[in-house]
Amino acid sequence: MTHRFIGVKKQKEHIAAWDKEYKSKGAVWRGCPYALPELPEGAKVLELGCGNGKNLVEMARRGWDVIGIDASPEAVRLSKEALAQMDISAEVQVADAAALPFGDNKFDAVFAFHIFDHALEKERRAMAVEALRVLKIGGTLYFRGFSTGDMRFGAGGKEMEPHTLRRESGILYHYFEAPEMEALFCGAGFAMEEIKNESWYVRIGNGKAKREEIVGIFVKS
Template sequence: MTDHATAWDRDYQRRGDLWGGAAAPLPDVPAGAAVLEIGCGNGKTLSALARRSSLVTAVDISPHAVSLARRRPGIAAAGLAVADARCLPFHGEAFDAVFLVHITGHLPGPGRRAVASEVCRVLRTGGTAFFRGFSVEDMRAGKGTETEEQTFRRGDGIITHYFTEDEVRELFAPLIPVSVRTRRWYMRVRGRDLPRAEVEAVFRKAA
């Protein structure tokens, strides 16, 4: 495993189900659409996707995360595999929709570009890609050791990159941006309201 993969696998092994609660709102997909989630973790978003389509596939680089996702109610029919998002084990134009929820930002620059290239490759003409990643406006931006511009490593070895809207548009070219926006809210921490922010984007693959 690469260093970032080992860090995530260690985190899931130590802490178990890292992400609980309901998944954040997602765009609708047709019931018969072939859907891929890249970086499914312990299955939080995958559970929501499996309720929308019967043809859902999901991958994660952490074997422990995939094991946890397999135990989650409602996703028994989903195809789950351990795989690197930078080199997906699928033929080109295999999926109608691809979801990347807080996965792309946990890779360094070359990795982010490789993932975006793989999304373009496996997405069918007319298909859509949904991206969500933390914004440079988020309260955690700037925390930790900076490894690249707007990329910071936590003490556990996991890195997080913080995006601008323009950066996300450029990253997923030549896909056509349908919508790119920053979602903002506040989190109360020790009596203070601190800003949270993430960039959400939907792209379409033109003919």
Template sequence: MESCNLRSLRDAWNLDYRMRGALYGGAPLPLPDLLPGALVLDLGCGNGKHLMPMKSRGWTVVGIDSAEEAVRICKEREDLIVGDACSLPFNNCTFDAVIGIHILGHLPEGLRSLLIHEVRRVLREDGAFHCTVFSRKDMRCGKGREVEPFTFSRREIITHYFTEKELSDLKGPFKDLSIARDCHTIRLSGEWYTREQITCTFRR
């Protein structure tokens, strides 16, 4: 299997955004219940699909993404940063919550634990990391070129498909972890397919 180079992954995201524009639209995914006034980090904010829904809840939101093209085309550029999720440019205990929607699965295995530790570092006491990933039951698991076990590359962008045990093993520095599955079917060209996500809440 091939190794995953972070620079090449970032370049792949930038190319995808340049070619396809705002990649992610449609209805936002469900968001956690946080109090108005919470300071929230949108980790891997992409082209900003969830920024307005977050701000509409009265949260103060900072977005960060490694792809400059994603930040450039985002309509809500205020408080957006180009940066590395595994080396966050924030002080310890800065945020009440961190929300990472489909970012953990776009990292190679060796960096997922590093991201988890960085997120804990920037969370305040009793803060939480709300994280969404794809499960191995998802229709796209197995599609593309396998670069690590259950990690597949399409257009040079990698996606890992998780088990609950893998996520439990990442709990590491957090004191608590809750896991929920969201499974539904979609119809494409007359055939039914399964989409399944796992939502985790790591509590500091």
């Protein structure tokens, strides 16, 4: 499935860059570092950009009826492997978050952890609209992305748009600010429940550097 914003060639290049990343590094991200919300068993959940399955496994373990999608076939393969290793069942498929292959009002919750920060502005807008479409009334979107307060903001890569870099790997990285994120999701039709920054420090040599994410909760009213 190919969306219309960056063109077929550019989208294929971006997917190929992710496939290469996963093939060379395997499970790029491990464990589930985030505190997931309390949802009832059987809740219908969609994870956008499930990657190698680190969050998907925990979501399925909780008894949620979860579907994971990713544009990278290699990521989907790794997610399926992770689920099989834990003997946990969940649906995983290759799909485009800007043109979701699901009907309207299907999910109780949509998780978007570090997928919007790998897209250009028009794609981000399309993904927000699609997330709203597939959520049930009263459903919730849970968002995480890196903020402009992160140590990597502005560090290396070709600037494609404001706050968006294409690194040497070919992968896009966008860094958010709160007003931009509010405009993105409220502009798509969501009601904002919460936006906050979460930061921590990592050691680099003898010093330390700041990592920072922006976290949002938005509701379809």
